Amino acid sequence: MSADGMTPWRLLRGTLVIMVAVFLLAPLAVVVIISFSSAPFLQFPPPGFSLRWYGVLFSTPAWTNALWVSVQLMVPSSIVATILGTAASYGLVRGRVPGARLITACLMLPIIVPGMITAAALFGIYRGLGLNGTLTGLIIGHTVLHIPYVVAVVSSALRVQDVQLEQAAATLGAPPWATFRHVTLPLIMPAVMSSLLIAMILSFDELIVSLFVSSARVRPVAVQMWSNLLGDFDPTIAAIASVCFLFALLVMAADLALRPGRTQGIG
Amino acid sequence: MRAVDGRVWLILPAVSLLAVAFLVPVGWLLSRAFTFPEPGLQNFALLWERPVYMRVMMNTLVISAIVTPVTVLLAFPVAHLMAHGSARLRRWLIFLVLVPFWTSLLVRAFATAILLQRHGVINSFLIGFGLIEEPLPLLYNMTGLLAGCVQVLLPFVIFPLYSSMARIDPGYMRAAATLGAPPVRAFLRVYLPLTLPGLVTGATLVFISTLGYYIIPALLGGARQQMIAQLIQDQIAAFGNWGVAGALSLVLLAITGAMVALLHVTVGLKEIAR
Amino acid sequence: MASAVLELAGVRKRYDSLVAVDDLDLALETGEFLTLLGPSGSGKTTTLMMVAGLQQPDAGRIMLNGGSVASLPPYRRDIGMVFQNYALFPHMTVRRNVAFPLEMRGTPTAEIARLVDEALALVKLPDHGERLPKQLSGGQQQRVALARAMVYRPALLLMDEPLGALDRKLREQLQLEIKRVHRERGISVLYVTHDQEEALTMSDRIAVFNKGRIEQIGTPEELYDRPATRFVASFIGDTNLVEGRVLGVAGGICEIETAAGRIAASTRTPIEAGATVFVAVRPERVVLAPVRAAGAGLEGTIVEQVFLGTSRKYVVRLADGTELVVLRPISDPPFEQAAPAVRLSWAADKATAFSL
Numbered sequence: 001m002s003a004d005g006m007t008p009w010r011l012l013r014g015t016l017v018i019m020v021a022v023f024l025l026a027p028l029a030v031v032v033i034i035s036f037s038s039a040p041f042l043q044f045p046p047p048g049f050s051l052r053w054y055g056v057l058f059s060t061p062a063w064t065n066a067l068w069v070s071v072q073l074m075v076p077s078s079i080v081a082t083i084l085g086t087a088a089s090y091g092l093v094r095g096r097v098p099g100a101r102l103i104t105a106c107l108m109l110p111i112i113v114p115g116m117i118t119a120a121a122l123f124g125i126y127r128g129l130g131l132n133g134t135l136t137g138l139i140i141g142h143t144v145l146h147i148p149y150v151v152a153v154v155s156s157a158l159r160v161q162d163v164q165l166e167q168a169a170a171t172l173g174a175p176p177w178a179t180f181r182h183v184t185l186p187l188i189m190p191a192v193m194s195s196l197l198i199a200m201i202l203s204f205d206e207l208i209v210s211l212f213v214s215s216a217r218v219r220p221v222a223v224q225m226w227s228n229l230l231g232d233f234d235p236t237i238a239a240i241a242s243v244c245f246l247f248a249l250l251v252m253a254a255d256l257a258l259r260p261g262r263t264q265g266i267g
Numbered sequence: 268m269r270a271v272d273g274r275v276w277l278i279l280p281a282v283s284l285l286a287v288a289f290l291v292p293v294g295w296l297l298s299r300a301f302t303f304p305e306p307g308l309q310n311f312a313l314l315w316e317r318p319v320y321m322r323v324m325m326n327t328l329v330i331s332a333i334v335t336p337v338t339v340l341l342a343f344p345v346a347h348l349m350a351h352g353s354a355r356l357r358r359w360l361i362f363l364v365l366v367p368f369w370t371s372l373l374v375r376a377f378a379t380a381i382l383l384q385r386h387g388v389i390n391s392f393l394i395g396f397g398l399i400e401e402p403l404p405l406l407y408n409m410t411g412l413l414a415g416c417v418q419v420l421l422p423f424v425i426f427p428l429y430s431s432m433a434r435i436d437p438g439y440m441r442a443a444a445t446l447g448a449p450p451v452r453a454f455l456r457v458y459l460p461l462t463l464p465g466l467v468t469g470a471t472l473v474f475i476s477t478l479g480y481y482i483i484p485a486l487l488g489g490a491r492q493q494m495i496a497q498l499i500q501d502q503i504a505a506f507g508n509w510g511v512a513g514a515l516s517l518v519l520l521a522i523t524g525a526m527v528a529l530l531h532v533t534v535g536l537k538e539i540a541r
Numbered sequence: 542m543a544s545a546v547l548e549l550a551g552v553r554k555r556y557d558s559l560v561a562v563d564d565l566d567l568a569l570e571t572g573e574f575l576t577l578l579g580p581s582g583s584g585k586t587t588t589l590m591m592v593a594g595l596q597q598p599d600a601g602r603i604m605l606n607g608g609s610v611a612s613l614p615p616y617r618r619d620i621g622m623v624f625q626n627y628a629l630f631p632h633m634t635v636r637r638n639v640a641f642p643l644e645m646r647g648t649p650t651a652e653i654a655r656l657v658d659e660a661l662a663l664v665k666l667p668d669h670g671e672r673l674p675k676q677l678s679g680g681q682q683q684r685v686a687l688a689r690a691m692v693y694r695p696a697l698l699l700m701d702e703p704l705g706a707l708d709r710k711l712r713e714q715l716q717l718e719i720k721r722v723h724r725e726r727g728i729s730v731l732y733v734t735h736d737q738e739e740a741l742t743m744s745d746r747i748a749v750f751n752k753g754r755i756e757q758i759g760t761p762e763e764l765y766d767r768p769a770t771r772f773v774a775s776f777i778g779d780t781n782l783v784e785g786r787v788l789g790v791a792g793g794i795c796e797i798e799t800a801a802g803r804i805a806a807s808t809r810t811p812i813e814a815g816a817t818v819f820v821a822v823r824p825e826r827v828v829l830a831p832v833r834a835a836g837a838g839l840e841g842t843i844v845e846q847v848f849l850g851t852s853r854k855y856v857v858r859l860a861d862g863t864e865l866v867v868l869r870p871i872s873d874p875p876f877e878q879a880a881p882a883v884r885l886s887w888a889a890d891k892a893t894a895f896s897l
Contacts, residue, residue: 027378114479
């Protein structure tokens with residue numbers, strides 16, 4: 001559409017965009033505001049300002065345990081996913097592997113297969129292995145779920161990087177591991193770090209697999225939130241939701257800082 | 268001469284983990300459709316015969332079919348403004364779309380629920396301004412479900428659509444104008460078709476995602492909006508009926524797979540980074 | 542040969558059904574500057590890649606300093622390589638780039654600093670050590686790449702169209718730089734290019750590639766004056782081609798009958814009387830005389846005269862329509878009439894005959 005002579009359309013477009021913007025951001029804004037409410041129920045606008053729900057959050061064992069479980073879950077799973085995913089990406093993009101495209105497609109499966117199926121499947125298999133209700137079971141599940149994201153991001157970065165740099169390193173006397181360490185890795189490090197952050201936040205937010213595999217004692221934040229939601233809503237939920245939201249913002253800011261040129265997620 | 272690069276071994280850990288912790292469990296679940304409680308196809312017969320199963324499956328398809336065009340329609344002006352607005356506006360819009368994108372599904376569903384409650388923000392607002400007397404039922408029905416899905420899935424359409432739009436050479440629209448096409452027709456006959464790859468990609472993503480949704484229908488939908496994923500969970504948690512659960516999973520996976528294949532054939536699966 | 546730093550024997554390489562390099566034999570003497578010259582797809586780059594170890598031959602032997610490299614990966618061959626796109630590590634400074642191969646070889650730190658300084662001085666960039674590659678111009682980057690490839694004194698330097706990404710002026714400058722470095726260090730160089738002028742300027746010897754085979758190896762003069770095949774004749778420099786029938790051969794010189802007159806040419810391959818041949822002769826070797834002057838040669842008419850500063854270019858059309866280009870020094874008097882008839886002749890050993 002050309003820039004001139006389209007005013008009624010541009011008005012319509014502008015209106016719709018504002019509506020969508022409100023639609024996308026209002027719920028989050030409301031949640032954050034309610035988390036500071038002094039009332040014990042979800043009233044908007046809140047009658048007064050109070051930090052009590054944050055207080056409840058950080059003093060209730062159910063929540064603090066959940067937060068600790070979440071940390072114990074997201075750190076190892078995201079690190080392992082990043083290492084395995086980066087190695088696989090390097091092998092797929094640089095190595096001359098027959099069927100590389102097929103293997104890559106297979107590695108992407110956890111994203112395509114609906115979460116419920118993966119969750120039910122893991123739950124079923126874990127029953128026989130006694131892995132339900134264990135941190136290990138959760139870590140394995142999360143690792144597998146998030147490897148595809150690492151592979152997608154790191155492969156993308158590797159493909160953009162000039163393979164001649166690695167060839168040059170080889171002719172200069174660098175064996176493969178030295179080439180990777182001194183040339184390839186430093187250059188793909190932003191992508192690797194980015195995928196680590198993505199894996200962490202996906203793990204923190206992950207609900208469905210966690211729902212099936214967790215127990216009363218091994219329960220990450222998302223599952224704790226879920227069980228609270230099915231009961232009564234009180235602003236503690238809003239407080240934890242705001243914390244999640246803040247965490248997401250921090251991670252997003254960190255990712256933007258790492259890769260300043262990429263403000264969009266599209267390759 | 269070595270036939271295969273030594274680096275292939277780097278792929279092994281990831282692939283092994285995938286095989287053991289994903290392919291085997293999913294394969295096992297799907298096989299239960301044919302083996303629980305006895306070998307045979309009776310689970311599929313059950314799906315076909317029992318009205319509740321068919322209803323839920325049909326429901327799921329219908330819901331996805333409603334969510335998809337609504338999301339696409341709302342995404343279109345945003346993507347358009349992103350692609351053709353100023354650079355500053357674009358950055359703000361990208362930020363606007365990314366922030367909810369990075370926030371968890373649960374938080375956003377919960378937030379939407381707060382807005383739509385009987386005493387929630389929207390109803391309080393409407394009653395407060397005297398526009399209505401009784402609070403509108405916006406939650407635990409199709410409206411709530413639609414609102415939740417669209418909220419979550421908008422970025423999945425906006426980004427591919429933006430990507431397509433950004434690649435359209437402005438020369439085309441100028442040419443259409445000089446060739447005598449009035450703006451609306453130029454838009455419909457020239458611009459719209461050029462956005463098709465992004466549009467189809469986004470629409471397919473929305474459709475596939477909605478098909479498999481669990482959290483949003485559980486939180487925001489009513490009993491009549493029950494979707495396949497909820498049914499699967501029910502069968503396992505409440506009845507231990509792994510056979511039906513496996514069969515339902517197989518159906519869900521088949522439809523999802525078919526859509527992905529369709530997308531690949533029509534558009535080609537380019538890697539969407541996130 | 543004891544002094545050959547590089548030897549290729551019977552080397553072959555295919556990609557699916559395409560033969561990239563076919564039964565190649567090549568030897569590079571120590572300290573020699575040998576250029577692999579040819580159009581794209583002729584196999585010259587593939588050959589270089591096989592010497593570097595970045596690609597593997599299907600058959601044949603490659604020997605570096607008398608030892609076979611078949612089992613050696615690139616990082617264990619005594620080579621240095623310069624690429625067309627410089628391939629400088631973007632996240633390292635110039636100094637670190639140049640130091641990289643020394644670090645890989647475990648050279649002590651003090652040694653590294655000294656050698657890096659020396660290498661940078663060699664390419665005349667002593668003050669650029671702390672810059673990043675993106676802060677340098679193309680020409681500077683290539684000089685750093687050269688320093689990096691030479692700092693550890695490899696036995697053989699490989700250069701893959703290193704000047705292809707630079708503009709003309711810079712290219713000429715760097716050609717001289719590379720030659721100077723070659724002279725100062727006496728290093729053996731295997732150079733790949735498709736630019737025949739570049740090859741003629743820089744090389745001790747040139748190997749002309751065509752469709753995976755070497756058509757001729759020789760010094761620039763040999764290739765220019767005594768091309769072995771028609772391809773070499775037309776690829777290197779400008780050349781005229783005239784078709785004719787052989788009347789007789791004696792002592793390596795043929796007498797050839799053409800539609801426009803009788804000419805003579807030398808030949809390096811056996812040719813029989815009665816055979817149809819092409820004669821290749823360089824524009825500057827053709828002598829123009831007014832047609833009424835007696836003597837053998839081709840008869841034709843000048844259709845175009847161009848003043849080129851140090852020379853004059855004439856386009857002469859023969860009876861059968863063939864056009865020949867003649868280049869005469871400016872000291873030769875010009876032709877005044879509108880379309881003068883002329884006789885073209887040349888010394889027999891300055892023209893070559895090729896059978897079809």
